[in-house]
Amino acid sequence: TTTVYYDEDADVSTIDDETVAVLGYGSQGHAHALNLHESGVDVIVGLREDSSSWADAEDAGLRVETPDVAAGEADRVVMLVPDTIQPAVYEAIEDELDAGDTLQFAHGFNIHYGQIEPPEDVDVTMVAPKSPGHLVRRTYERGEGTPGLIAVYQDATGNAKQESLAYAKGIGCTRAGVIETSFQEEVETDLFGEQAVLCGGVTEMVKAGFETLVDAGYAPEMAYFECLNELKLIVDLMYEGGHMGMWNSVSDTAEYGGLTRGEEVIDREGMEQILEEVQNGEFAREWINENQANRPAYKQYRDAEQNHQIEAVGENLRDLFAWGEDADAEKTEAPAD
Ligand code: NDP
Ligand code: MG
Numbered sequence: 001t002t003t004v005y006y007d008e009d010a011d012v013s014t015i016d017d018e019t020v021a022v023l024g025y026g027s028q029g030h031a032h033a034l035n036l037h038e039s040g041v042d043v044i045v046g047l048r049e050d051s052s053s054w055a056d057a058e059d060a061g062l063r064v065e066t067p068d069v070a071a072g073e074a075d076r077v078v079m080l081v082p083d084t085i086q087p088a089v090y091e092a093i094e095d096e097l098d099a100g101d102t103l104q105f106a107h108g109f110n111i112h113y114g115q116i117e118p119p120e121d122v123d124v125t126m127v128a129p130k131s132p133g134h135l136v137r138r139t140y141e142r143g144e145g146t147p148g149l150i151a152v153y154q155d156a157t158g159n160a161k162q163e164s165l166a167y168a169k170g171i172g173c174t175r176a177g178v179i180e181t182s183f184q185e186e187v188e189t190d191l192f193g194e195q196a197v198l199c200g201g202v203t204e205m206v207k208a209g210f211e212t213l214v215d216a217g218y219a220p221e222m223a224y225f226e227c228l229n230e231l232k233l234i235v236d237l238m239y240e241g242g243h244m245g246m247w248n249s250v251s252d253t254a255e256y257g258g259l260t261r262g263e264e265v266i267d268r269e270g271m272e273q274i275l276e277e278v279q280n281g282e283f284a285r286e287w288i289n290e291n292q293a294n295r296p297a298y299k300q301y302r303d304a305e306q307n308h309q310i311e312a313v314g315e316n317l318r319d320l321f322a323w324g325e326d327a328d329a330e331k332t333e334a335p336a337d
């Protein structure tokens with residue numbers, strides 16, 4: 001079974017003699033920088049001079065420098081700018097990596113696919129909260145944490161793993177639990193998951209279900225509720241109690257129909273193909289080229305998604321009905337007639 005590391009397995013003092021440069025102050029960057037700072041670690045935020053976040057970081061009590069200056073003073077450089085920007089930012093800080101420094105990531109794409117090639121005498125590690133940055137920050141402030149991953153790609157000092165755990169503790173992750181993985185496993189499972197299941201798979205399934213009903217003459221609003229809105233209720237049940245928790249909560253009719261019919265909409269060969277293109281680097285090459293060409297295909301796919309009927313139907317319905325986290329607030333504001 002997998003080892004899960006908790007607070008007692010890590011010691012922030014392992015890295016409290018370090019200066020940590022957190023490059024980027026976005027979703028992950030602000031959370032790492034503020035949590036580490038409050039855990040007693042010396043943090044410098046690295047931002048480009050015209051960054052809109054510069055003042056935010058300073059107002060929060062953090063020191064801000066350009067990435068090269070921050071990295072120059074740091075023993076640990078944490079890459080928390082968007083993945084597509086990282087190779088360019090790396091070029092600006094490359095010369096600041098001294099022997100024994102650490103280059104740290106929250107996602108392994110650029111290392112695994114060779115877009116960043118660090119020198120052999122630095123540690124290359126990953127500390128990746130399995131959560132959006134605002135939750136990494138919010139849970140820390142409540143004395144809790146979000147689960148996370150650590151991985152060591154290159155261990156020049158022999159301390160890479162203990163220091164990764166110390167950092168994970170500094171941002172609150174060991175309060176929830178941390179597991180160790182490799183860069184390869186993190187990247188390949190992450191890309192496969194977001195393409196085949198989470199982002200790509202789910203949206204295509206919802207669109208196909210919606211279109212099937214609408215093409216058959218049913219009301220788009222009914223199709224929207226059935227195929228998109230109710231998805232959250234089902235996922236919440238799965239999240240809480242696994243598949244059996246969900247099956248136990250729906251009707252026997254839904255359970256029998258789902259168990260006998262679900263498999264029919266899944267293309268296993270398509271999934272294997274997606275995994276293969278992740279593993280052999282074909283997807284990575286395509287995405288790197290797409291970025292170099294200023295994202296022509298990406299823009300087309302986004303436009304098509306934006307113009308799909310389900311977007312207009314959903315926008316309208318979300319305005320007309322109150323539900324979800326804000327439901328109570330919206331209901332009280334609604335005129336009583
Ligand atoms: P964001 O998109 O939120 O990062 C934006 C930050 O990067 C801003 O501070 C922005 O500053 C800065 N930035 C953008 N371009 C540059 C540049 N050219 N030079 C310097 N700074 C720049 O990133 P995320 O937090 O989403 O992702 C960071 C890393 O964390 C990625 O590797 C991602 O895969 C990983 N990750 C993200 C998760 C998430 O929840 N978002 C979850 C787990 C991992 P400016 O004001 O200058 O634009
Ligand atoms: Mg240095």
Ligand code: MG
Pocket residue numbers: 190191194
């Ligand atoms: Mg991902």
